[in-house]
Amino acid sequence: MSRSLDTLSRRSFLTAGALVVGFSMVPRAFAQLVGGGEGGAGPKVVAPNLPGSLKSAPILDSWIRIDANGAVTVFTGKVELGQGIKTALIQVAAEELDVPPARVTLVTADTARTPDEGLTAGSHSMQDSGTAILNAAANVRMLLARKAAEGWGVAEDAVATTGDGRLAGPGGRSASYGEIAAALSLHVEAMPDAPRRDPARYRTMGRDLPRVDIPAKLAGGAAYIQDMRLPGMLHARVVRGPSVGSRLEPLAIAEVAAMPGVVTVVQDGSFVAIVAEREWTAVKALRRIQNAKTVRSAPPLPAGGPNPQGVVEALKALPSRDIVIQDGPDRPANAAHTVKARYTRPWLSHGSIGPSCSLALFQDGKLTVWTHSQGTFDVRRVAAQLVGLAEEDVHAIHVEGSGCYGQNGADDVSADAALIAKHVPGRPIRLQWMREQEFGWEPLGPGMVTELEASLGPDKRIAAWRHEVWSNPHNNRPVGAGGVLAGGEVPNPFPVPEGKPIPMPEGDGSRNSVPLYNLPNLHVVYHFLKDMPIRVSALRSLGAHLNVFSIESMFDELARAGGIDPLDLRLAHMADERGRDVIAAVAERFAWRDRPQPDGRRGCGMAFARYKNLGAYCAVAMEVEVERETGRIRVRRAVATVDCGQAASPDGVRNQVEGGIVQSISWTSREAMSFDAERRTGFDWSAYPILRFKDVPDSVAVHVMDRPGQPFLGTAEAAQGPAAAALANAVADATGVRLRDMPLNPERVRAAVGVI
Amino acid sequence: MTMTLTINGAEHRVEAEPDTPLLYVLRDDLGLNGAKYGCGLGQCGACTVHVDGRPVFSCLTPVAAVQGRRVTTVEGLGSPGNLGPLQQAFEQEQAAQCGYCIAGMIMRAQVLLDRGGSISDADIRNHMQTNLCRCGTHMRILRAVRRAVDATGARTSSLEAKP
Numbered sequence: 020m021s022r023s024l025d026t027l028s029r030r031s032f033l034t035a036g037a038l039v040v041g042f043s044m045v046p047r048a049f050a051q052l053v054g055g056g057e058g059g060a061g062p063k064v065v066a067p068n069l070p071g072s073l074k075s076a077p078i079l080d081s082w083i084r085i086d087a088n089g090a091v092t093v094f095t096g097k098v099e100l101g102q103g104i105k106t107a108l109i110q111v112a113a114e115e116l117d118v119p120p121a122r123v124t125l126v127t128a129d130t131a132r133t134p135d136e137g138l139t140a141g142s143h144s145m146q147d148s149g150t151a152i153l154n155a156a157a158n159v160r161m162l163l164a165r166k167a168a169e170g171w172g173v174a175e176d177a178v179a180t181t182g183d184g185r186l187a188g189p190g191g192r193s194a195s196y197g198e199i200a201a202a203l204s205l206h207v208e209a210m211p212d213a214p215r216r217d218p219a220r221y222r223t224m225g226r227d228l229p230r231v232d233i234p235a236k237l238a239g240g241a242a243y244i245q246d247m248r249l250p251g252m253l254h255a256r257v258v259r260g261p262s263v264g265s266r267l268e269p270l271a272i273a274e275v276a277a278m279p280g281v282v283t284v285v286q287d288g289s290f291v292a293i294v295a296e297r298e299w300t301a302v303k304a305l306r307r308i309q310n311a312k313t314v315r316s317a318p319p320l321p322a323g324g325p326n327p328q329g330v331v332e333a334l335k336a337l338p339s340r341d342i343v344i345q346d347g348p349d350r351p352a353n354a355a356h357t358v359k360a361r362y363t364r365p366w367l368s369h370g371s372i373g374p375s376c377s378l379a380l381f382q383d384g385k386l387t388v389w390t391h392s393q394g395t396f397d398v399r400r401v402a403a404q405l406v407g408l409a410e411e412d413v414h415a416i417h418v419e420g421s422g423c424y425g426q427n428g429a430d431d432v433s434a435d436a437a438l439i440a441k442h443v444p445g446r447p448i449r450l451q452w453m454r455e456q457e458f459g460w461e462p463l464g465p466g467m468v469t470e471l472e473a474s475l476g477p478d479k480r481i482a483a484w485r486h487e488v489w490s491n492p493h494n495n496r497p498v499g500a501g502g503v504l505a506g507g508e509v510p511n512p513f514p515v516p517e518g519k520p521i522p523m524p525e526g527d528g529s530r531n532s533v534p535l536y537n538l539p540n541l542h543v544v545y546h547f548l549k550d551m552p553i554r555v556s557a558l559r560s561l562g563a564h565l566n567v568f569s570i571e572s573m574f575d576e577l578a579r580a581g582g583i584d585p586l587d588l589r590l591a592h593m594a595d596e597r598g599r600d601v602i603a604a605v606a607e608r609f610a611w612r613d614r615p616q617p618d619g620r621r622g623c624g625m626a627f628a629r630y631k632n633l634g635a636y637c638a639v640a641m642e643v644e645v646e647r648e649t650g651r652i653r654v655r656r657a658v659a660t661v662d663c664g665q666a667a668s669p670d671g672v673r674n675q676v677e678g679g680i681v682q683s684i685s686w687t688s689r690e691a692m693s694f695d696a697e698r699r700t701g702f703d704w705s706a707y708p709i710l711r712f713k714d715v716p717d718s719v720a721v722h723v724m725d726r727p728g729q730p731f732l733g734t735a736e737a738a739q740g741p742a743a744a745a746l747a748n749a750v751a752d753a754t755g756v757r758l759r760d761m762p763l764n765p766e767r768v769r770a771a772v773g774v775i
Numbered sequence: 776m777t778m779t780l781t782i783n784g785a786e787h788r789v790e791a792e793p794d795t796p797l798l799y800v801l802r803d804d805l806g807l808n809g810a811k812y813g814c815g816l817g818q819c820g821a822c823t824v825h826v827d828g829r830p831v832f833s834c835l836t837p838v839a840a841v842q843g844r845r846v847t848t849v850e851g852l853g854s855p856g857n858l859g860p861l862q863q864a865f866e867q868e869q870a871a872q873c874g875y876c877i878a879g880m881i882m883r884a885q886v887l888l889d890r891g892g893s894i895s896d897a898d899i900r901n902h903m904q905t906n907l908c909r910c911g912t913h914m915r916i917l918r919a920v921r922r923a924v925d926a927t928g929a930r931t932s933s934l935e936a937k938p
Contacts, residue, residue: 101873
């Protein structure tokens, strides 16, 4: 498709003396569109020579606008998920424009205002949007300086920015950005190599700016989609069975519709929702209608439940497409020690503290959807298809929700709200799922199995390595109505799309299945299982959680077999200099060489990975104490080092990695979605326990490596795998017992290690 | 049914069914965002508010039960532009990721501060055990509470030092 900017741009217009250019984006030719890090497709690339998301949206004023007062508005297609991206992107823009960060207003994903940058996922936001904004800002600063130089009749390099939104030239000449911008069109394509600011002179990037979103969150400000209250708003609750693949019978629809305060009961095929004037009325009506029998409407769930053998049986029973990821080359190997091991992970819940919520309004033939989905533009596509509107007639706006950590119920609830709104035109609909609906209907993080076989030669070097992984697709993000629950419930349901793997190097179940270490005779196979007996999709780090757990556990198993220090075995096989630095730095900060020796209760472990082998480098070391009597693992201290290239906001990086470590400890030591043949049985926090305060580490210390001016490397998911493996390695060090099946919960630990 | 409630020191008349959980009245009738719906079961603490100075799960407390009692929400401790001391400690520690649990965390922790006396790190952990965080912000939350406790202690001792 050729680019025809004229047909898609809005007109430029003058306001308040400044030329404010209506922003525009290039046309998009979409086929299959899941981008931004998971799926790899994303918006169409129209300018391949440009960095980051400028590739798909190269016009400067789709990213940056400057008004007559010098106020800067920056547009991103990425969204705030609690990862602090708003603050980091403001820092990026402020730095490269050379203005104070308070001068910058950031607009996040909105189908009517911002570029489409695909999903906010896969630790891609700094790489995609951060890089785009960095380079767009460098372009804008260059154009401002050039324009000022022209006006003053001086050489361009005689004009400098002064950090306060002004330009200075020879002879005391000075002008504000606003004055210069008024005579400058930013409706031009970015150039690839606009001069960037010298990292040694950074004023904003690399500093710990307080996060812009935090004050409202601490004091009851309107911070979340759940806090939106629109005039005339109605409250809805959707009616479903206890979990995916079930429905309720009979439904007391007439009785509920007659309840005072119930406005209507929407029925569209098997989609049913209660709409009421007041929220509590909707909840009570839902509780009344849920007093019905459960009918299984899909094949039974896997018979073996969530225990390790059940996971193995369920996955290995499925037809597999075997994808060879690495196949040698082979060379003669002499094995002194060979270890074979199987590692498993059960299905995990995203466990968002706030159940998913969406608002929708259908008015005058147009639909507006407010969503906390990671894919705002996909919400528009899904809603348009589901309710039968043209995409142009659907406006999707991101509003922050509770943390999602992947595809929770956000996409489904947005489609539900859109469908309800279509049936109740003119009134805004607010729909929030109930706690048991979030646990019962969200896609889970897939259960997985790996089998590894590795050999250590007499020279104490690894001689051969084989890694096989069995997994469902992790990327079932909806791009059409077939991908959401409501799409299967309307009359003439939309078919559920067939699951597809994400190709390497990003991978999905295969993510991080290839060790970054230099290993001879390396074989990696992905047994891709497209049929999903349990509804699954993306959970933070996808397959990297189990793959890194497996690889880094195996390293310690080999080290133990060969009588080698785990640190030495890692360094001996790591040729990547930044990888070596991160491992060495964590060893130093943890005092690995002086660590306490294992005594049956206390032990230490370490692990490393570079996320996707192309994102941030992360190493984690842990000291644990295992209460053999109870099986409880106490993490005494966790130390992590991370190299994410230039850190825009180091404290933001630390916050993400600290959180990743604690969350991964919870996944790895506590969690499994339970189910029987008929339904998921983890429907609340008692049946799906996560880590609470008494079980979090005594201390977590994260060190961010200083990499001035280096490209951004995505960080948010980097700790999930290393933290999991460091935990298992520390438990093995402490007790001499290797645990390979998640979760390493007290019952299993106690049974495995026993009392001395 | 019409009820009179005392929320953050101000009286409000609300019209609600008496079994309505306080949470929905705070959010939907009074427009207070602080208390959050998390589970509706008293398992996560996101809805924590104070009733007569004690922490309660507002998702489980019928509104009729708080008539004539003092209800305090996180809005009663400060506003985004004028944070109270505990909220400031959370800000200084940057103790939030998604932040959905944080208003409940603050209301839970404030009870410990109000109780006064010597407070150990273990006391803070035990006290916060009722509240769930999914982002893994626990270490920062603990540091924020510690910071607020220490600041309170410092204030007390400096006051005591004066004759």
